[in-house]
Amino acid sequence: MGDYYKSDDLDKFATMGEEAPELWEKFMQYYGAVFAEGALSAREKALMALAVAHALQCPYCIDAYTRESLEKGADREQMTEAVHVAAAIRGGAALVHGVQMKNMINKLGF
């Protein structure tokens, strides 16, 4: 398990296309289109990706979208707020499942 999440591995991302070039090509085209300037700015999209990366806790994506957010002109405050959005939604999602817990308690208990 010690071989997981090495920084150098991010540079090898494209090797995922070696056995499936067409699928890779399609993914990359889609990926590029998603992050292009659109109704949302490229900076806003980078900050969203940064938040999602934290919610997913993907170290590759955290590294990549920290850099990308900086290179799209975001600063520490904006990036920290984005991570708090991820934390709030994750925390809220945990808490709101408490309602399910309560439903179950109510069903099982007196």
Place this chain on the structure above:
Amino acid sequence: MATGLNMQPFLSGDSAEQLKLLRDQTGVQPFVDKLGENGLYPLRCNGISVLQVNLGKVCNMACKHCHVDAGPDRKESMSLEIVERCLQVLDGANIPVLDITGGAPELNPHLPLLIKEAVKMKRRVMVRTNLTVLEQDQNYHLVEYYAAHGVEVVASLPYYRESNTDRQRGRGAFIASLRVLRRLNSLGYGGEQGGLLLNLVYNPGGAFLPPAQQAIEAEFRRELQSRQGITFNQLLTITNVPVGRFLNFLWHSGNLENYLQRLAAVFNPAAAPRAMCRGMISVGWDGTLYDCDFNQMLGLACRNGQAGHPAHISSFNLEFLQQREVLLDNHCYACTAGSGSSCGGATADSCRTKK
């Protein structure tokens, strides 16, 4: 790949040592090879339309990204004799633009004379200012002087918020800069078309590339206007060049090879022919001539004729210099990365790759 922090001493003021460090990065293809591969080597000057004069390394600040390694302790400052030589060349060689830089140009006592005489010759004159120096008592009046002479002001403002700006330039820099920007606005700078020109300069706050110029310009405009009531004409994005204090930072933070690789990975062949060295000549505080301010800090002086001595403003050979071969090294990757970079901001459309 960066291996962590480098504790070995490194003197950013020593140009030979800086060049060695730039060349020693084994994971980086030499810049001249990259140009060769793209059929772009050698790079030649294509006529001189800008005389960029560096009035010295003295500065009231000591910013982290500074390629000059300027600061309050520096002593290098252009003499009156060299200033007069610059004016003679500006006149004799009929160069239309005078671009004044430093250090803080305001800390050289001959700045007013240089401006006044160049304006008399009807040259376009721009001064690169850090803004905060114009808060000092002895320089306070220069804001009015710039306005009276129609000088274009190119002002560094790394970010539209305080913490980011102050992290790069020192505590209090942002607030002081805003005060000076308001004075410039009140004198007619940064307003409607046809008024006095005020352009701002964005620098990344570390070892990463600048955003697309148009996108960050829109952010700056909105934020500075709505939160501070400040207007400006254009925002220029400049890529941090791995020279001087910034090179020192890259080295000690273990970012150097990674940063050069990053610049090389987004090499944009369209930006190379638009490198600013192709249209300018840069004068050092002692009168030595260089392709640009970065080569100046690396001690890469232009030659005076095919195999001659370092070229000097006192023996300005226009015919040779305007078609000279530019001296290139690995720091040049900063001028060709992504959308390109120059003292006038981005130079080309981006061809940046993802992830």
